[in-house]
Amino acid sequence: MAETPKGQLTRTKLLEAAQAEFSEHGMAGARVDRIAERSGVNKQRIYAYFGNKEALFSAVLSKVYEHMGATVPIPTTEDGLRAYVGQVFDYHREFGDLVRLLAWEGLHYRDRPIPDEKDREAYYVHKAVALSIALGVDDPAEAARVLIALVGLASWPFIVPQQRRLMLGPDSDTDAGWELLRAGIIAHGHVIIDSVLRESATS
Amino acid sequence: MAETPKGQLTRTKLLEAAQAEFSEHGMAGARVDRIAERSGVNKQRIYAYFGNKEALFSAVLSKVYEHMGATVPIPTTEDGLRAYVGQVFDYHREFGDLVRLLAWEGLHYRDRPIPDEKDREAYYVHKAVALSIALGVDDPAEAARVLIALVGLASWPFIVPQQRRLMLGPDSDTDAGWELLRAGIIAHGHVIIDSVLRESATS
DNA sequence: CGGGCGCAACCATCTAGTTGGTTTTTCTGA
DNA sequence: TCAGAAAAACCAACTAGATGGTTGCGCCCG
Numbered sequence: 001m002a003e004t005p006k007g008q009l010t011r012t013k014l015l016e017a018a019q020a021e022f023s024e025h026g027m028a029g030a031r032v033d034r035i036a037e038r039s040g041v042n043k044q045r046i047y048a049y050f051g052n053k054e055a056l057f058s059a060v061l062s063k064v065y066e067h068m069g070a071t072v073p074i075p076t077t078e079d080g081l082r083a084y085v086g087q088v089f090d091y092h093r094e095f096g097d098l099v100r101l102l103a104w105e106g107l108h109y110r111d112r113p114i115p116d117e118k119d120r121e122a123y124y125v126h127k128a129v130a131l132s133i134a135l136g137v138d139d140p141a142e143a144a145r146v147l148i149a150l151v152g153l154a155s156w157p158f159i160v161p162q163q164r165r166l167m168l169g170p171d172s173d174t175d176a177g178w179e180l181l182r183a184g185i186i187a188h189g190h191v192i193i194d195s196v197l198r199e200s201a202t203s
Numbered sequence: 204m205a206e207t208p209k210g211q212l213t214r215t216k217l218l219e220a221a222q223a224e225f226s227e228h229g230m231a232g233a234r235v236d237r238i239a240e241r242s243g244v245n246k247q248r249i250y251a252y253f254g255n256k257e258a259l260f261s262a263v264l265s266k267v268y269e270h271m272g273a274t275v276p277i278p279t280t281e282d283g284l285r286a287y288v289g290q291v292f293d294y295h296r297e298f299g300d301l302v303r304l305l306a307w308e309g310l311h312y313r314d315r316p317i318p319d320e321k322d323r324e325a326y327y328v329h330k331a332v333a334l335s336i337a338l339g340v341d342d343p344a345e346a347a348r349v350l351i352a353l354v355g356l357a358s359w360p361f362i363v364p365q366q367r368r369l370m371l372g373p374d375s376d377t378d379a380g381w382e383l384l385r386a387g388i389i390a391h392g393h394v395i396i397d398s399v400l401r402e403s404a405t406s
Numbered sequence: 407c408g409g410g411c412g413c414a415a416c417c418a419t420c421t422a423g424t425t426g427g428t429t430t431t432t433c434t435g436a
Numbered sequence: 437t438c439a440g441a442a443a444a445a446c447c448a449a450c451t452a453g454a455t456g457g458t459t460g461c462g463c464c465c466g
Binding site for chain 1 (some may be wrong): 420421422423424425430431432
């Protein structure tokens, strides 16, 4: 385990290298040797600090979730809600690793539990509860369904770049193209949020 | 190449086995030996008919796209539009392979062209044009952005089952849970479509 | 009889993880 | 304050098994 500042620095280097490698190649396609090369740290240190490849992958997912939680605040007001889809989209645009890692993880584990099950569940439950307050919705389960729809709306194009590129055309990869996509997604998010707000106002 | 009925049957068996294997494990995680085992066909036949692992993966993507194109019609009317998100969702619910394969492919190739670039592009352009007619939208690029939003809405939960399970709770995997999710996604799709129809009616 | 199909064994390379050390850093007791 | 011991960190080489792809043959059918 990394117990000294020097060890912590080594661990950080390994996590950063692993994040890039797993984001690009996923669990199965990533190579431990390449992670060591990218980090400039001996491969054996990976096993000393993390145990095995799967545990390293899990540590990377925790790291990027921590970053997103710190960077994109959970919306607790109506205005926060309106901004949320755009913020998630911008986060993916700027830091492309989390959404890819989430997708690699989902495809890899499918119906099996993820290593980080409890922490992740707590994170999502916390988000859903906050969203139910912002939406004025009594049922956090309903808020959770809205949440997953909004997250899906903002995240989907980053999972399937081939679909985005071929469906939206070559101009889609310009700044203007991204802005059009972003504006459309935000508008769609707004109409979803507005319809839920209307619905909860009449309940 | 499979030139006789017997050869065609072998090729079909290989493709079906490959579809299951690639859907579960992706390009990097799939094993050619396991594909042979699942199909009951000798491994050497894979190389005789497809050339290599990547070409087999591409053939599987073509196969599942052909199936989806035949099963979920491109909406050309307003009613067709309203039904579309639910149809995509139901398609994924019943045949879970395509959406996973699409995601594996997207993550794997990222910004690089896919092997099946031209056919896929034609398929998407065809869809976007049909959608622009159904939406009464002059610009197929705008229709394409709506299309990718609707597809994302319907597809996202199938890519990230861990997020669905932990965000929506354990009941989400019951028939009732799936129906609630489905109804919410359809409702969201409707408000998106309605807002675009309103927008294009006032243009 | 030739082409298509099929087979088990094989090959060269790759891979996650381990090993048997060395080096560096920290701590403790004199 | 320093020397020595112990702990932490580090290394290159290794291991056992896995892997995509190939080979040299035999069988079947038109």
